[in-house]
Every structure is written in structure tokens, then in C-alpha cells.
Amino acid sequence: MAKIILVSTKVQSTTWQLAQALRSQQHEVTVLTSYGDAPPETANGIEFMAYFKKWSILEGLKIIPGLFGMQPHILHLILDDDRMNAAQVILSTFAKSHPSCVLTTSLLHIRRGLKKSNPVRYLVEESDIITFPTVESLAQLRGLNVRSTKQGRGILPPALDFKNQQQQLGALDEDEVSLLTNIQDKEFFVLPFREGRFNPESDRFARLKMLARRHKLVLWGSYSHWSLRERKHFANWMEKNGCGDRWVVTGEISPHLSRILLEKSVAFVMAGQSFTPVEMTEYYMRAIQAKSTLILDSKQTSVHADLWKNTVNCWVLNADSLHKDLVKLLERTNLSLPEALSEDWAQSSHIVDSSMNELNRLYNRALASAR
Numbered sequence: 001m002a003k004i005i006l007v008s009t010k011v012q013s014t015t016w017q018l019a020q021a022l023r024s025q026q027h028e029v030t031v032l033t034s035y036g037d038a039p040p041e042t043a044n045g046i047e048f049m050a051y052f053k054k055w056s057i058l059e060g061l062k063i064i065p066g067l068f069g070m071q072p073h074i075l076h077l078i079l080d081d082d083r084m085n086a087a088q089v090i091l092s093t094f095a096k097s098h099p100s101c102v103l104t105t106s107l108l109h110i111r112r113g114l115k116k117s118n119p120v121r122y123l124v125e126e127s128d129i130i131t132f133p134t135v136e137s138l139a140q141l142r143g144l145n146v147r148s149t150k151q152g153r154g155i156l157p158p159a160l161d162f163k164n165q166q167q168q169l170g171a172l173d174e175d176e177v178s179l180l181t182n183i184q185d186k187e188f189f190v191l192p193f194r195e196g197r198f199n200p201e202s203d204r205f206a207r208l209k210m211l212a213r214r215h216k217l218v219l220w221g222s223y224s225h226w227s228l229r230e231r232k233h234f235a236n237w238m239e240k241n242g243c244g245d246r247w248v249v250t251g252e253i254s255p256h257l258s259r260i261l262l263e264k265s266v267a268f269v270m271a272g273q274s275f276t277p278v279e280m281t282e283y284y285m286r287a288i289q290a291k292s293t294l295i296l297d298s299k300q301t302s303v304h305a306d307l308w309k310n311t312v313n314c315w316v317l318n319a320d321s322l323h324k325d326l327v328k329l330l331e332r333t334n335l336s337l338p339e340a341l342s343e344d345w346a347q348s349s350h351i352v353d354s355s356m357n358e359l360n361r362l363y364n365r366a367l368a369s370a371r
Helices: 013-024 057-070 086-096 119-126 136-141 162-167 174-182 203-214 228-240 255-264 277-290 319-330 343-370
Strands: 003-007 028-034 047-052 074-079 102-107 129-132 152-155 188-193 216-221 247-249 267-269 294-297 315-317
Touching: 003 013, 003 057, 013 028, 013 074, 013 343, 047 057, 057 086, 074 086, 074 343, 086 102, 086 119, 102 119, 102 343, 129 136, 129 343, 136 152, 152 343, 162 277, 174 255, 188 203, 188 255, 203 216, 203 228, 203 319, 216 255, 255 277, 267 277, 294 319, 315 319
Parallel strands: 003 028, 003 074, 028 047, 074 102, 102 129, 129 152, 188 216, 188 267, 216 247, 267 294, 294 315
Antiparallel strands: none
């Protein structure tokens, strides 16, 4: 079995579940992360190195002799987005300087783009294995000068961390109890609400108005960053369109309240909004736990793609004809679905089996080429 070093600036759920899955397949796994970080649960044979304070060039150079001594077969960098720090540059250079070491990169989100001025572009080009969260994001490799004709490419979405979600539940405060009282005995949709400003001409607000005419809206988020004038303009606009009493903005709420809202909602409407794969996974976890009816668009279902079955366990609207599809969906008298996703299936079957089998295949092929 292989000696694998997972490098991550923080031990988020994707890093830890990947480490556990690799260890369960008898690999020797070391997690290299930030000073002060701690494993979220018992390590179970995973070596944990909380070393980096600043992720500086000097720290990277100092740890290289220790990495030499470990003689890793695989150095696996996990990047939350398309940015690199100095220590990550040093570590990736170390891996490429050793023919027997396979450099693997998992890029969870492309925010700025892989331009020539971005060092992540060159990391991707030099990596023996590269994974992205969706098939669509693999298209970002087009036009890059990939060094190895045998570069392995695969899909590794952010992990569904249901254990951590369960630990976060707690009591509701007075404001949260008041919000629940406000919507008691009413049918409502829940929508993530992340609008930077009010724009009545935008498609998103047009869809929001359409949904409010069907059921009350619980807008999960805050608009405290809007000016008072903008907030009044929005309220007047909703009133003018016959929806004056059919919406409420939650503000910051606890995981417990978000779960209650999703459980009681007619549907959780994500379609038409842009999220990072990590953000989408967070929303998916909460919806799956609450057994909420999800309304997604076809672009969003590319993250954890094999979870979704349109009209069976979710509603999927075509991203290119959102308005038309939403109108048609809202004409239905009942939005209930035949099946609800089980969190046990979503976690064990999807992440551990599908993604890990693919990653192991890429590991084995790259290791065979390196020998």
C-alpha cells in the first residue's frame, strides 16, 4: 500500500473523510496542516502533523528533510480555491523533483481562473493527477500546457459531512422562536438569500416574485448590507406585486433553525443561484438531513451528480430555460416526490465508493508509471 501525505491549510470535511477512506484501504496516511488544527475525531491510524504557522517559504524548506525521511509515494495537495501559498509551492516542487513521488492536486473551486499569472495554473500543468469537483470544471484544463501525456484526471466533490452537522444542533434563541411563530401554519418555500443589492429587473428577483405568489418565502440569509433605502424599495416592490406579507428575511440563524425550516418547507429552492461546490455541498447536506424537497437547476446537479434523479428525489430545472421550467413546475398542485435522499446512502455509497474507487485507480496508474 502507498504512503500518502495529504496537504491542506485546514482540516475540512473533504480532507478528513478522504484521509479516513484512504486509511480504510490500508494506505499509510499523513495529514499535513496548520499549527493548532486538530483532527475532528479519533485519528484511527492517521498521522496528524499540525506544523505550518504561516505557510511560508522558510517553513516549507524546513519541513522538506522530514518529508525526505518519510519517503512518500504520493503528495496530495487539497486547495479550497485557485490560490497557492509559498509553502504549497515548495512542497509541490519537492514532489516533482522526486520521480518516485506522485504529485496530486484536488482543486475544489476555480474562482479567479487559471490564467498565466496564477501559479495554480502551473501546479495543475505539472501534477501527475488532478481532480475537480465536477465534470464541467475539468473543461478548465483546455488550453493548458500539461507536461505529462499520462496525467490522470478525475472527479472528487467536496465531502458530505453529516457527523459534523449533527453536532452543531442546539437550542433556538428568542428571535428564532419569533420567526417560527411568524410562519406557523403557513406553506412556504426556503431560498438561500445572498443578493448583493436589489435589482427588480434581474431574473433572480423575477423568479423570487413568481415563487412568492405561490407560497410565502423564507429568505435564508441577510440583507443588512443593503442601504435602508434599498430595503424599503424591495418591500414596496413586493407590496406592489401583491406579495407584501409573503416574505421574511431570516438573518443569521442557527443550524437547528435551518433544519426546522427545511423540514417544514414545501421545497428548498436553489435553482438559478450561483454557488461554489463547497457551498452547494453544505446546502445539500442540510436538505438531505431535513428530507427537504429540493428544486435545483441542471448546472447545480453536476456537483455530486449521481445523487440526483429528476422527479424522483428532486426537481431539476433546465438552466437554459429556468423561467419557463419554473412556471411549469409551479403549475403542479403538489411538489412532493416519491423518494427522499437518505444521508447514509449519500455519504457511504456516493463518496466512499464512487469517488474513492476512481481516485485509487488514478493513484495506482500513476504509481505504476513512476516505478
